[in-house]
Amino acid sequence: xxxxxxxxxxxxxxxxxxxxxxxxxxxxxxxxLQWYRQDPGRGPVFLLLIRENEKEKRKERLKVTFDTTxxxxxxxxxxxxxxxxxxxxxxxxxxxxxxxxxxxSLTVIP
Amino acid sequence: GxxxxxxxxxxxxxxxxxxxxxxAPIKGHSYVFWYQQVxxxxxxxxxxxxxxxxxxxxxxxxxxxSAKCLPNSPCSLEIQATxxxxxxVYFCASxxxxxxxxxxxxxxxxxTRLSIL
Numbered sequence: 001x002x003x004x005x006x007x008x009x010x011x012x013x014x015x016x017x018x019x020x021x022x023x024x025x026x027x028x029x030x031x032x033l034q035w036y037r038q039d040p041g042r043g044p045v046f047l048l049l050i051r052e053n054e055k056e057k058r059k060e061r062l063k064v065t066f067d068t069t070x071x072x073x074x075x076x077x078x079x080x081x082x083x084x085x086x087x088x089x090x091x092x093x094x095x096x097x098x099x100x101x102x103x104x105s106l107t108v109i110p
Numbered sequence: 111g112x113x114x115x116x117x118x119x120x121x122x123x124x125x126x127x128x129x130x131x132x133x134a135p136i137k138g139h140s141y142v143f144w145y146q147q148v149x150x151x152x153x154x155x156x157x158x159x160x161x162x163x164x165x166x167x168x169x170x171x172x173x174x175x176s177a178k179c180l181p182n183s184p185c186s187l188e189i190q191a192t193x194x195x196x197x198x199v200y201f202c203a204s205x206x207x208x209x210x211x212x213x214x215x216x217x218x219x220x221x222t223r224l225s226i227l
Contacts, residue, residue: 034215043114043201043218089153091216097166098143098216100153 003027004101006090012107013080021075021104023090029068030092035075038087038103047088048075080108112136116202116219117184123192124227131222132184135204141165142185143205143216144177148198159185189224197226 007022023033032051036044050057050066050073057064063076077084087103115134123129135142144156155169159179170177174192179185189196203216 041220043203043220044216046215046217049215097155097158097168099155100145102152 004090004092004099006088006101006104009102010105010107012109015080015082015108015110017080019077019080019084019106019108021088021090021106023073023075023101025071025092025099028094029071030094033064033066033073033090033092035062035064035073036089036091036100038089044089044100077106080106082108082110084108114202114204114217114219115184116200116222118222119220120223120225122225122227125194126191129189129192129196129224129226131187131200131202131224133186133202133204133219134184135202136217139204139206139217141205141207142179143203144185144187145201145203146198147201147221148195153201156187192224192226194226197224199223 003026005024013019029052032049034049035047037047038044048057048059048062048064050064052068061078065074085107087105089103090101091098114136117132121129140161142159146154146156157167157170157177158165162179162181174190177187199221201218201221203218205214205216207214
């Protein structure tokens with residue numbers, strides 16, 4: 001089955017810096033990959049989707065890259081703010097199922 | 111509605127008792143997914159529905175777990191004879207598609223925290 005690994009469980013950065021989160025997967029590449037944000041006590045909220053034929057996707061301060069050769073997606077938050085502090089999950093689908101990574105907890109320090 | 115509504119928010123059961131969780135998907139969404147989050151961030155897929163039909167149940171434990179999505183009713187996930195290891199947050203999500211060859215995101219409820227004592 002598909003396995004997804006996200007870099008370090010926790011990432012602390014200074015406000016204003018760029019946060020970079022990594023998502024690596026095994027086995028075959030999905031048609032697309034999604035990134036979600038999860039706050040404590042809440043369900044995940046969809047942020048961005050990138051297709052296998054797209055190298056990069058941007059939305060405001062967010063940027064996602066997708067390298068099917070490396071089987072890796074990078075998620076960047078530029079000009080980070082304390083309000084960006086949350087857990088970020090990558091998810092991909094194979095067949096009829098979605099597989100989620102274990103998440104990276106991001107803390108932006110004022 | 112515009113949000114996925116899960117009830118109850120918290121459910122406490124003694125070991126061996128039955129637990130039943132409910133999920134009202136977003137109106138117009140054909141697909142419903144159930145996930146189990148045991149540790150902080152590990153999501154385990156359980157089952158998905160296309161309308162009232164089971165779409166994929168490969169993640170469902172063979173025993174004790176069952177789920178339904180009936181017309182004009184909230185979807186439900188039922189656990190019979192609960193065990194301590196069933197303690198988790200159970201999330202429901204709905205989508206306009208199954209995910210395969212489609213780019214529709216999943217919209218999640220805020221989960222039901224099930225505690226088995």
